Amino acid sequence: MHKPFADHFSGVATYYAGSRPSYPPELVRWLAGQCRVRGLAWDCGAGNGQASVLLAEHFERVIATDASTAQIAQAARTARGVEYRVALAEESGLADACADIVTVAQALHWFDTPRFFAEAVRVLKADGILAAWSYGKLHIEEAEIDAAVQSFYENDVGPYWPPERRHIEDGYRSIPFPFARLEPPAFTMAAAWTLPELLNYLRSWSATAAFIKAQGIDPVDQLHRTLLRLWGDPERPRLVVWPLNVLVGHKD
Numbered sequence: 315m316h317k318p319f320a321d322h323f324s325g326v327a328t329y330y331a332g333s334r335p336s337y338p339p340e341l342v343r344w345l346a347g348q349c350r351v352r353g354l355a356w357d358c359g360a361g362n363g364q365a366s367v368l369l370a371e372h373f374e375r376v377i378a379t380d381a382s383t384a385q386i387a388q389a390a391r392t393a394r395g396v397e398y399r400v401a402l403a404e405e406s407g408l409a410d411a412c413a414d415i416v417t418v419a420q421a422l423h424w425f426d427t428p429r430f431f432a433e434a435v436r437v438l439k440a441d442g443i444l445a446a447w448s449y450g451k452l453h454i455e456e457a458e459i460d461a462a463v464q465s466f467y468e469n470d471v472g473p474y475w476p477p478e479r480r481h482i483e484d485g486y487r488s489i490p491f492p493f494a495r496l497e498p499p500a501f502t503m504a505a506a507w508t509l510p511e512l513l514n515y516l517r518s519w520s521a522t523a524a525f526i527k528a529q530g531i532d533p534v535d536q537l538h539r540t541l542l543r544l545w546g547d548p549e550r551p552r553l554v555v556w557p558l559n560v561l562v563g564h565k566d
Contacts, residue, residue, distance in 0.1 A: 334361075336503075341498075345415065346373065348562070350441055353414050354374070354375045355415045356376075356415070356437060357419070358403050358406065359381075359421025359425065360379060361385045361388075362385055362389045365419035367396060377397050377399060377408065383400050403421075403425045404432075412439070422481070422489065423478040423479070431444075431492055435492075440565065441565070443562065444562070445562045450557045451557075452515075452554050452555065456544070462541060463541075466534075466537050474524035494564040496563060504556075508550065509538075509549075513534055517532070
């Protein structure tokens with residue numbers, strides 16, 4: 315039986331577009347360097363195109379697909395060479411052996427992975443590369459603020475995380491990866507965020523959206539009151555970091 319598309323983000327697509335952290339350009343540069351030819355990149359589960367625009371700096375064309383029409387509608391259309399399409403990861407509509415690289419940024423855990431990997435094998439050229447990466451729980455530089463956010467993650471919205479979240483927690487180690495692995499360098503994700511920027515990010519979580527749907531209230535509002543006391547000037551940026559896990563492999 316095929317795994318159906320579970321749309322966790324259409325209801326928070328605006329928050330997602332405006333508040334998700336940026337991926338390290340160094341990661342995309344390194345991935346491009348592993349490709350013999352840089353003709354076409356397929357960015358699968360592209361959301362609003364955060365990785366797509368980075369790929370466009372290194373590849374002649376980028377086809378960015380996502381199953382969510384609302385997410386694709388939020389994508390920036392300013393990057394040259396990026397074409398956005400609504401399509402399932404497992405049924406891309408792309409031609410056989412057309413892509414030099416397939417990338418999946420913070421989305422692999424939502425896919426029917428056996429079917430997606432088969433689709434990636436079909437779409438990739440003989441020497442093509444698949445890369446999937448994810449970032450886990452954030453941490454904030456100030457201990458009391460970090461503790462409040464961790465409690466929100468674990469306790470307030472914790473029961474509302476979809477089961478696929480476990481793959482993020484274990485760094486994708488539990489997902490069978492049928493490609494000849496490459497060992498990437500270590501990459502980090504970090505941002506200097508004000509309190510409003512942090513709160514918008516928390517509102518983009520699938521667990522927050524599920525909590526609101528179930529309870530009819532926004533759980534971030536209570537956390538906002540707590541963090542106002544701890545943060546001080548809400549416009550003061552604070553360092554936020556995420557662990558970044560990367561799977562990379564050649565098509566056999």
